Each structure stands twice: as structure tokens, then as C-alpha cells.
Amino acid sequence: MMNYTTAVRLENAVCSVVRGQPKVIRHVLACMISGGHVLLEDFPGTGKTTLAKAIARTIGGATFKRVQFTPDLLPSDILGVSIFDPRSQDFRFHPGPVFTDILLADEINRASPRTQSALLESMGERQATIEGIKHDLGSIFFVIATQNPVEFRGTYPLPEAQMDRFAMQCTLGYVSAAEEVAILADQTDSHPVDSLSPVATREEIVSLMAAARQVRFSEELRHYVVALVGATRGHPAIQLAASPRASLALMKVSQALAIFEEQDFVTPEMIQAVATDVIAHRILLAPDAKYSGVNARQIVNELIEQIPVPV
Amino acid sequence: MSGMPLLGILMGLIVESANWIKSRWDFSAETTNRAWQFNVLVIGLATVWIFLIETPYLALPILIAWLPALLLPMQLIQSFGLIASLPLSTFSFLAKNRQERNLRLGLKDPTLQINFGNIYFIGTIIAASLGSETNSLPYSRAFLPCLVVLAGWRLLSSSGSRPLSLLIALTFSGGIALVGQIGLDELSNWLGNRGSSRPIFNPNSATTSIGRLGPIDLSPDIMWRLRTSENSRKPNLLRTGTYNTFYGSTWQNARVTDKDFRDLDNIEPRDGEIYFLLNDNLTPDAQKKAIGANLPRYTIYGTASAETPLPLPGDTTSLRDFELDGVDCNSFGTVRIFPKHSIIQGTVIWQGKTNPESPPILKEDLVIPQIDSEVLQKILKEIRIDEQPTLQAKLAAIRSWFQKNFKYSRTLLISSFNQPNEYRSAIHKFLTNVRSGHCEYFATSTALLLRQAGIPTRYAIGYAVMEFDSTHEEYVIRGTHSHAWCRVWDADQSHWIDFDPTPGSLFANTSMTNSRAQRISDYQKRLREDFFLWRNKPNNRMIVSVVMSILALGVLIFIANKLSKSKRHEAKARLLSIYQEQVIHTSLNALEPLAEKRLGSRPLSEPLGSWLKRLRPWLGGSSALDEAILLHQRLRFDPSPHSQIESKRLTELTKVLESKLKRN
Structure with missing residues (x-):
């Protein structure tokens, strides 16, 4: 089918630039195709920005904007502002960086919660209300936010509601030595991202998004998704469990993943592949669990192991 | 295993039926926990029960032999439940605590998963090898090889390759198991012998410790308890056996045959009051006397099995209130009982003029070993027995001679081996040189002395009644109270009388203070006996059975109710799916x-x-x-x-x- 080839082309193009991360790239692309947003939590220099740029570059005609979040960043710096134009004696709206196809929100946890929340509406409903006027955002609108997991000084941890807006949270992590050598080789002349040419049009992406929604999802797997998400509720180590939005996101992302797997239906393997990325960042650990050194991803992985999978 | 093959087969069928029946139950962790607690409760009750009815040495093997039956509830959970294995936290409180803590902290739970079937299987094998049936010869010879062959067959079919190494391994382990089994047998025999509180009684022969060295080791456990009725005095000597032929160091019954025993007659003067008469040829008038209300009487409590000799005073006339399948008596007055229950209770009426024993047989009751006759004559001369006019005077002379010159001691100093030539026998050495010994020496010597003097005498063994427990108002007879004395024929009265020549220091030498462990063991024994006696009364038995069946019914209904709620069908269950629809x-x-x-x-x-x-x-x-x-x-x-x-x-x-x- 046409959809598969588009998806595969997209994936190969990004993979040629961001070395050694095929799994994460597939997940991030699936997240985009599913209409969700992704939060990359990683150390500086692991290729978060490159990944975002590469995705933007491969899509012909897609706009890419980047916002570096700082403590003094204001909501209007993201959404845009109306400025009085003395010539026309009128207020003219200057759209902010949110009016784009792909938005890289770098170090999102450095901005104040007020600014972070400015993104809430845009991410949830693909629209921005500025000074009472509703502005529709593009049909792709894909937010890639990043945050640094180690540095906490001068940061404002994302509110739970904001976290829930992200369909997935992925981690790039360090690549193997061989891959790192390849990265060095790639960048001797110029950055490979600059030479990346588009492999898909905006329209193709939009049709991919539509196709993802058509991927078949059996009744039994719906139960499986609900069981996975439901297992977080009532778990003694979890203070705040995953919401139905998590189930919804899990379904949508695994549907999108099916496209990359060149299938027109979802299998349990696909659900398991993205479940941790989709669920883990939404749950809040109980204090004694947090201080015993476990993290949410470990607990979700354990839950996946405990729940019988349909065979 | 427990001596009930049918029950074993039934249990096996129940457990195995899990393979044929498709019904499964969905037991939650909480249910399995409860089941285990219930199981522990059952085992605890069974332990108490078994330790109540058995001596501690035998109780443990019996408990283990019953383990398969006791663990059945847990095994049923395993075989009929959906889960393949049970977490260790079901069984161990510590593991459960750790699991809860790990869950709370979100740590990975390393709790061990156990398939209870394996434990149950091991338990069954141990029980099978410990069971009572294994002691019978053909079975025990066949058991181990069969087990090894079965294990080999299973291993061979599962491993498939390398039969030779498997064979060698099996031979080795079989050999080790065989050695282990022999060792265990020895150990259990040793324990069993120590444990059997009453030495095996033989009405035809009594081995004495004459000619043996070292202290006499007797069990301090309570054997019998007596309660005398008001105004009745206590009996001093309770006889369990009488013998008339001394040979080597053994007293024997010359007529060595069980045919000598005759069943006792019983009469029922009033409804429900059965008296067994010790003497079988009494006129109706004499019968009435033998059960006479004015005769002293006591009630005896104790543990008995078939052929247990009943300790009775020499002049017992009748027995009543015993629940017996039978009771018999030989011509020496040894009374054996065949009780209905292992714990008996009954009243003994004594001090009548009737005697259960036959008159002396001069051919037997005057015989003395040739080698001792010389020294016996010398001593009789020394006592000047011929000058004593009456039997009583003669007995008094002997008693005072012993009293004056001899010492009672439970530490034996005379060996029957390596006697220097001057002493012909252990009795010889006792009478002339050592002059200290225990009741068997005194009773044997006296019997021989009296026989030498022409008085028919027999040797009697039994218990001396000497410990009174004032808190329970009863006399207590322990193994340490075992005693030996003489039965002397009183020709004038033409009946046998007891004569105890042992110096009185016997009583002083027996320590009356009991250790704490002994007190606990006494308490347990008393509790056990009283409970069983209470239960054995017809009315109480009905109460017990009604209460027990109501309880059991209640538990069964409760379990059945819970089971019916969690029943699942296996076809659905095997999938272990979160999805309830058919797939x-x-x-x-x-x-x-x-x-x-x-x-x-x-x-x-x-x-x-x-x-x-x-x-x-x-x-x-x-x-x-x-x-x-x-x-x-x-x-x-x-x-x-x-x-x-x-x-x-x-x-x-x-x-x-x-x-x-x-x-x-």
C-alpha cells in the first residue's frame, strides 16, 4: 500500500541522520502519525534537536519552529501577540512559534508553569485562543518537548495535566561506540540534517494520519489495553494512576505503529512495544516507592509482564 | 501409610481427578492464604490430637504418615486452582511481609513461586516410607526398589538419553537410600523401645536384672492412677504377673502355655452393672460376697492395649465398670485385659477371702537351683528358721534378717560373668558378700529361702503403691515404682499371701520430687486420659460427635459456598485471559x-x-x-x-x- 512506502521512506530518511536510534525514531514518528505529542527526556547532546529537525526536514513544506524555554519566557512568546500598527491604526496579530507544523520546545521544564500551560490548549485541541480569538493550528502540529532528567535547579516540573497531554515520553540515550564513530564521520564536512531533502509532502503525512485511524483494532486488544492501563490503578506503589487518556493514546500510537510495521491491524506486540512509553510518564509514584529507587518505567514494565497477553 | 489403603486410594483419586475434570476454581491470593491458614489449623489440631493419644516418640512418625491427608486441602487448591504455582508468601509470614513491602516500594517482587504438588509428592513419599505398613517385612523389602524403579522410569522417559549414567546415579542414590533406611529403622526401633513406656509383658517369663551391672533405668512416666473410694485403704502391692520357676536370671511359668488362661466369668446382679469374678468356682453366695459392698475398692485409670496385665492386689475378688472385649486370668492369678478403648477405667474390689490362684504344685513351687541350695541351707540355719513356730514368725525372721544385714540399692554390683569360684551364682554373691541390691534380688532370694524351708513360694512382679498426689487425691504409679515380691502359700488358711522382703529403704530411695519436664508429661498424660475417659462415656460421645459434625458441616458449607462462587471452566481458564468472550x-x-x-x-x-x-x-x-x-x-x-x-x-x-x- 502507498501508506507503507511513505512511512518507510520517512523512517529511513530520519534514521540516516540520527544514528543508532531506529526504535525511538519509529516510536516518535508513530506518535506524530497518531496525532500525539512527544516528550523526550534525555541528557544534553544526545540528538533531541537533530531528531526534531530531521523530522521537519523530511516533510516537504512543513514548517519547523524552535522555542528555547527559559524562566522568563511568557505565554505570548509562544502563542503570539497583537501589536498596534500605527499605520493602519489597528492591532495586528503577530503569530507566535506555536503556529507551525513541528514545534521543538527545548527544555520545557525551565519555563514557569504559566508558560508551560500556554501550550495545553494547543496540544490538546490543535487551536490557540489569543485575546479571545480562536486560531486553528496546522493539521500536523506536532510538539517535541525535551527536558533534562538530571538538572533540577531552576526548573519547574511539568504539571500532571501537562504530562498527560504528551502521548509518549521517549528516551534517546547514548548510542554504541560504533554508532558514535559514524556520527563523527557524518559531520566532518557539514551536518547531515542540512543536506536532508524532503521525502514526503505535508499532504502525504496528513493522509498517513488518516490511515492510522483506519488501522483495525480488535475488541480483545481493546480489553488488553484497558487491562494494562487499569493495572496502574490501585497499585500500592502508584499515587496517581494513568487516565483513560492513556488508554486512548496507547490505542492510537499502536495503530500508528502498525503502519510502520506494514500491517493493517494491531497485534499485541505493537501494544507492548509502546506501552511503557505511553503509560510511564503519566503516573506519579508514591513517596516511599520513589525513594526506594524505582522509577515509573520499571513498574510499568513489571505490570506488562504480569498481565496475560492475548495469544 | 496410615494403615488405611482405601483412604489413601480415595485421596489419590481425588487429587488425580484434576487431570480428568475440566472444572477449575479461580482462587485469589487471599483465598490461598486462608486455605493455608486453615490447613495449618488442621495440622495443628491433628498434632495436638496425635500427641494426646500417642506417646511423643511415636507421635511424630504418625503425624508425618498422616501428612498427605492433612495437606490435602492445600493440594486441592493447587490441582483444582487456576494458578500453576503458589507464591512463598502464602506459606511464610516473613515472605508475605517482604512481598507487601516490595509492592509498596514498587520494587520487583522476587518472591519464590512454589508448585505445591511437588511438596505434596515429597510429603507423600516420606509418609509412605514412614508408615506403619513399611515395618512388615515383605513390604519394606519391596518398597525401596519399587520407588527407585518408578523414579528411574520417570527420569528415563523424560530425559531420554544417557541411560547408563542414569542407571549408575540411580544405583548410587538407591544404595544411599537403603543405608539411610536401615539407619532410620534402627533409630526408630531404638526410639520405639525407649518410648514404649511399659516393657513388653510376658505372662510366662520375666527377665530380671539379677547378674546385671549398673543402675536400673526405669521410666518415670505415670503408668496407672488409682483413686480409692472413701473409707477404703490403699492396696500396697499391685501384681501384674506371677512366676514359679527360677532359671538362670529369669523367672518363668512352668506351664508355658496360653491355654492356661481362662476367660473370667461375669455376673450382672443389677442391670448395667457387670462384675468379672476372679474366681470361677464360687457358690452364688460366695459370688455375692465377692462383689460385696463392704469390701475395699479403688478405681484405676490408665492406658492399655490387648493383653495388658491389669495391676491388681493379690486378693482381688472382682472387677467392675471396665469396658472390655475380654478379660482372662491364668492359674497364677495373672489377669490380662482386652480393652475396648486404649484408655481404660474401672473399679477393682479386693481383700476378699477368695483367691484367683490355684493351690501350689509341690513339684514346681518348691524347686530351687542345685548350685544355690548349700548357701540357702546355711542361711536358714543362721536365721534358725526351724525354731519359728508359725509361718508369720518365719516370714518375720527372714524380713528382719534382711533388714539388719542388707541394703536396698538400685545400682547393681553383681555380675553373672567372671564370678570367682567361691561364688556359685549371682544370688550366692548377693546373699554372702555384696548384700545390697534391688527388689528382684530380695524377692528371688526370699522365694528360694522359703522353698528351701519347705514353704511353697512364687515370685510376683508389679508395682508398689507409694506416691500420693494430694492435688488430685489419687495414687500415682510410675514405671519407677515397679517392684517384685513373693507370694507365699499359707497352708493354714489355704491361700496365698503377699510377702515383701525388700528392706523399707526402698521408699526412701525413690526420689519423690519430679522434674519439671516430668510434671509437664504427667499433666499431658492426665489430661489426655481424663479427656478420653470423658469422651468414651456414651452420653458424652454423642455430644462430641454432634458438636463435631455440626462444626464440620458448617465448615463444609462455608467452603462449598465459596467454591461455587469461584468456579470456572478450564477451557476458558487455561487461556488466562483478561478477555471474557470466546476467542x-x-x-x-x-x-x-x-x-x-x-x-x-x-x-x-x-x-x-x-x-x-x-x-x-x-x-x-x-x-x-x-x-x-x-x-x-x-x-x-x-x-x-x-x-x-x-x-x-x-x-x-x-x-x-x-x-x-x-x-x-
């Missing part, structure tokens, strides 16, 4: 058992596809597997309609894979 199984699912043999059972969370892909080394990179998995996923998870061709193709592919797997 379509494809033919690829049929590969699962084959794959399980290679890969072990599939982890709960691993999808069939990725699990089967691990089979590649056996399938040799076959593309059929990939195609089959794809088809399976399509049939299974694609909600759109599928064609017959697809499922046919999958069946074909599965067959190919199956044959490949079987070949490799």
Missing part, C-alpha cells in the same frame, strides 16, 4: 505444547509470535514460521473477515512446522 484459536496454537518442550512454558506476557520465533534454531531459519505467525496474527487480531484459504494455509504451515519440530 478463536488458530491451528498455530496447536504448536504450543511442542514448543513448550523446547522452550519451557510461555511467559504470561509474551505474545505467541515472538515466543515461537525463538524456535528458529530448531526450524533452521524457515520462512514458514514467519508466514504462519503473520497468518495467525491476521486470523486472531484482525477484526475484518478472513477467508477460508488463510486458515487452510495456516493449518498446512503448522503441519510443516510440527513435523520439522518433531524431527529435530
Whole structure:
């Protein structure tokens, strides 16, 4: 089918630039195709920005904007502002960086919660209300936010509601030595991202998004998704469990993943592949669990192991 | 194992029926916990029960022999439940605490999973090897080889290869097991002998400690308890056996035959009052006297089995209130009982003029060993027995001679071996040189002395009544109160009388203070006996059985109610699915058992596809597997309609894979 080839082309193009991360790239692309947003939590220099740029570059005609979040960043710096134009004696709206196809929100946890929340509406409903006027955002609108997991000084941890807006949270992590050598080789002349040419049009992406929604999802797997998400509720180590939005996101992302797997239906393997990325960042650990050194991803992985999978 | 093959087979059937019956129950962790607690409760009660009715040495093997029956509830949970294994936290409180803490902290739970069936199997084998039946010879010879052969068969069929090494290993382990079994047998024999509180009684022969060295070791456990009725005095000597022939160091009954025993007559003067008469040829008038209300009487309590000799005063006339299958008596007055229950209670009426013993047989009751006759004559001369006018005077002379010159001692100093020539026998040495010994020396010497003096005398063994427990107002007879004395024929009265020549220091030498352990053991014994006696009364028995059956019924109803709520059907249950609707199984699912043999059972969370892909080394990179998995996923998870061709193709592919797997 046409959809598969588009998806595969997209994936190969990004993979040629961001070395050694095929799994994460597939997940991030699936997240985009599913209409969700992704939060990359990683150390500086692991290729978060490159990944975002590469995705933007491969899509012909897609706009890419980047916002570096700082403590003094204001909501209007993201959404845009109306400025009085003395010539026309009128207020003219200057759209902010949110009016784009792909938005890289770098170090999102450095901005104040007020600014972070400015993104809430845009991410949830693909629209921005500025000074009472509703502005529709593009049909792709894909937010890639990043945050640094180690540095906490001068940061404002994302509110739970904001976290829930992200369909997935992925981690790039360090690549193997061989891959790192390849990265060095790639960048001797110029950055490979600059030479990346588009492999898909905006329209193709939009049709991919539509196709993802058509991927078949059996009744039994719906139960499986609900069981996975439901297992977080009532778990003694979890203070705040995953919401139905998590189930919804899990379904949508695994549907999108099916496209990359060149299938027109979802299998349990696909659900398991993205479940941790989709669920883990939404749950809040109980204090004694947090201080015993476990993290949410470990607990979700354990839950996946405990729940019988349909065979 | 517990001596009830039928029960064993029934239990085996119940456990095995899990393989044929498709019903399964969904036991939650809480239910299994409760079941284990219930099981522990059952085992605890059974332990108390077994320790109540058995001596501690025998109780443990019996408890283990009953373990398969006691652990049955847990095993049923295992075989009829949905879960394949139970977490250790079910059994151990510590493990449970740790699990709860780990869960709270979100740590990975390393709790061990146990298949209870294995434990149950081991328990059954241990119980089978410890059971009472294993002691009978043909069975015990066959048991171990059978076990080894069975184990070998199982191992051979599962491992398949290397039969030789398996054989060697089996031979080794079988040999070690054999040695272990012999050792265990010895140990249990030793324990059993120590444990049997009453030495095995033989009415025809009593081995004495004459000629043995070292202290006499007797059990301080309570053997019998006596309660005298008001105004009755206590009996001093309670006889269990009488013998008339001394040979070597053994007193024997010359008429060594069980035929000498005759069943006792019983009369029932009033309804429900059965008296056994010790003397069988009494006139009705004499019978009335023998059960006379004015005669002294006491009630005796104790543990008895078939042929246990009943300790009775020499002049007992009748017995009443005993619940017996039978009671018999030989011509020496030894009374054996065949009780209905292991713990008996009854009243003994004594001090009548009737005697259960036959008159003396001069041929036997005057015989003395030739080697001792010289020294006996010398002593009789020294006492000047001929000058004493009456039997009483003669007895008094002997008694005072012993009193004056002899010392009672429980530490034996005379050996029957290596006697210097001047002493002809142990009795000789006792009478002339050592002059200290225990009751058997005194009784034997006296019997021989009196016989030498022409008075028919027999040797009697039994107990001396000397300990009064004032808190319970009863006399207590322990193993340490075992005693020996003489039965002397009083020709004038023409009946036998007791004569105890042992110096009175016997009583002083017996320590009356009991250790704490002994007090506990006494308390347990008393409690056990009183409880059983209470239970054995017809009215109480009914109360007990009614209460027990109501309790059991209640528990059964409760369990049945809970069970009916959690019942599941296996077909659904085996899938262990979160999805309650019927799902379509494809033919690829049929590969699962084959794959399980290679890969072990599939982890709960691993999808069939990725699990089967691990089979590649056996399938040799076959593309059929990939195609089959794809088809399976399509049939299974694609909600759109599928064609017959697809499922046919999958069946074909599965067959190919199956044959490949079987070949490799």
C-alpha cells in the first residue's frame, strides 16, 4: 500500500541522520502519525534537536519552529501577540512559534508553569485562543518537548495535566561506540540534517494520519489495553494512576505503529512495544516507592509482564 | 501409610481427578492464604490430637504418615486452582511481609513461586516410607526398589538419553537410600523401645536384672492412677504377673502355655452393672460376697492395649465398670485385659477371702537351683528358721534378717560373668558378700529361702503403691515404682499371701520430687486420659460427635459456598485471559505444547509470535514460521473477515512446522 512506502521512506530518511536510534525514531514518528505529542527526556547532546529537525526536514513544506524555554519566557512568546500598527491604526496579530507544523520546545521544564500551560490548549485541541480569538493550528502540529532528567535547579516540573497531554515520553540515550564513530564521520564536512531533502509532502503525512485511524483494532486488544492501563490503578506503589487518556493514546500510537510495521491491524506486540512509553510518564509514584529507587518505567514494565497477553 | 489403603486410594483419586475434570476454581491470593491458614489449623489440631493419644516418640512418625491427608486441602487448591504455582508468601509470614513491602516500594517482587504438588509428592513419599505398613517385612523389602524403579522410569522417559549414567546415579542414590533406611529403622526401633513406656509383658517369663551391672533405668512416666473410694485403704502391692520357676536370671511359668488362661466369668446382679469374678468356682453366695459392698475398692485409670496385665492386689475378688472385649486370668492369678478403648477405667474390689490362684504344685513351687541350695541351707540355719513356730514368725525372721544385714540399692554390683569360684551364682554373691541390691534380688532370694524351708513360694512382679498426689487425691504409679515380691502359700488358711522382703529403704530411695519436664508429661498424660475417659462415656460421645459434625458441616458449607462462587471452566481458564468472550484459536496454537518442550512454558506476557520465533534454531531459519505467525496474527487480531484459504494455509504451515519440530 502507498501508506507503507511513505512511512518507510520517512523512517529511513530520519534514521540516516540520527544514528543508532531506529526504535525511538519509529516510536516518535508513530506518535506524530497518531496525532500525539512527544516528550523526550534525555541528557544534553544526545540528538533531541537533530531528531526534531530531521523530522521537519523530511516533510516537504512543513514548517519547523524552535522555542528555547527559559524562566522568563511568557505565554505570548509562544502563542503570539497583537501589536498596534500605527499605520493602519489597528492591532495586528503577530503569530507566535506555536503556529507551525513541528514545534521543538527545548527544555520545557525551565519555563514557569504559566508558560508551560500556554501550550495545553494547543496540544490538546490543535487551536490557540489569543485575546479571545480562536486560531486553528496546522493539521500536523506536532510538539517535541525535551527536558533534562538530571538538572533540577531552576526548573519547574511539568504539571500532571501537562504530562498527560504528551502521548509518549521517549528516551534517546547514548548510542554504541560504533554508532558514535559514524556520527563523527557524518559531520566532518557539514551536518547531515542540512543536506536532508524532503521525502514526503505535508499532504502525504496528513493522509498517513488518516490511515492510522483506519488501522483495525480488535475488541480483545481493546480489553488488553484497558487491562494494562487499569493495572496502574490501585497499585500500592502508584499515587496517581494513568487516565483513560492513556488508554486512548496507547490505542492510537499502536495503530500508528502498525503502519510502520506494514500491517493493517494491531497485534499485541505493537501494544507492548509502546506501552511503557505511553503509560510511564503519566503516573506519579508514591513517596516511599520513589525513594526506594524505582522509577515509573520499571513498574510499568513489571505490570506488562504480569498481565496475560492475548495469544 | 496410615494403615488405611482405601483412604489413601480415595485421596489419590481425588487429587488425580484434576487431570480428568475440566472444572477449575479461580482462587485469589487471599483465598490461598486462608486455605493455608486453615490447613495449618488442621495440622495443628491433628498434632495436638496425635500427641494426646500417642506417646511423643511415636507421635511424630504418625503425624508425618498422616501428612498427605492433612495437606490435602492445600493440594486441592493447587490441582483444582487456576494458578500453576503458589507464591512463598502464602506459606511464610516473613515472605508475605517482604512481598507487601516490595509492592509498596514498587520494587520487583522476587518472591519464590512454589508448585505445591511437588511438596505434596515429597510429603507423600516420606509418609509412605514412614508408615506403619513399611515395618512388615515383605513390604519394606519391596518398597525401596519399587520407588527407585518408578523414579528411574520417570527420569528415563523424560530425559531420554544417557541411560547408563542414569542407571549408575540411580544405583548410587538407591544404595544411599537403603543405608539411610536401615539407619532410620534402627533409630526408630531404638526410639520405639525407649518410648514404649511399659516393657513388653510376658505372662510366662520375666527377665530380671539379677547378674546385671549398673543402675536400673526405669521410666518415670505415670503408668496407672488409682483413686480409692472413701473409707477404703490403699492396696500396697499391685501384681501384674506371677512366676514359679527360677532359671538362670529369669523367672518363668512352668506351664508355658496360653491355654492356661481362662476367660473370667461375669455376673450382672443389677442391670448395667457387670462384675468379672476372679474366681470361677464360687457358690452364688460366695459370688455375692465377692462383689460385696463392704469390701475395699479403688478405681484405676490408665492406658492399655490387648493383653495388658491389669495391676491388681493379690486378693482381688472382682472387677467392675471396665469396658472390655475380654478379660482372662491364668492359674497364677495373672489377669490380662482386652480393652475396648486404649484408655481404660474401672473399679477393682479386693481383700476378699477368695483367691484367683490355684493351690501350689509341690513339684514346681518348691524347686530351687542345685548350685544355690548349700548357701540357702546355711542361711536358714543362721536365721534358725526351724525354731519359728508359725509361718508369720518365719516370714518375720527372714524380713528382719534382711533388714539388719542388707541394703536396698538400685545400682547393681553383681555380675553373672567372671564370678570367682567361691561364688556359685549371682544370688550366692548377693546373699554372702555384696548384700545390697534391688527388689528382684530380695524377692528371688526370699522365694528360694522359703522353698528351701519347705514353704511353697512364687515370685510376683508389679508395682508398689507409694506416691500420693494430694492435688488430685489419687495414687500415682510410675514405671519407677515397679517392684517384685513373693507370694507365699499359707497352708493354714489355704491361700496365698503377699510377702515383701525388700528392706523399707526402698521408699526412701525413690526420689519423690519430679522434674519439671516430668510434671509437664504427667499433666499431658492426665489430661489426655481424663479427656478420653470423658469422651468414651456414651452420653458424652454423642455430644462430641454432634458438636463435631455440626462444626464440620458448617465448615463444609462455608467452603462449598465459596467454591461455587469461584468456579470456572478450564477451557476458558487455561487461556488466562483478561478477555471474557470466546476467542478463536488458530491451528498455530496447536504448536504450543511442542514448543513448550523446547522452550519451557510461555511467559504470561509474551505474545505467541515472538515466543515461537525463538524456535528458529530448531526450524533452521524457515520462512514458514514467519508466514504462519503473520497468518495467525491476521486470523486472531484482525477484526475484518478472513477467508477460508488463510486458515487452510495456516493449518498446512503448522503441519510443516510440527513435523520439522518433531524431527529435530
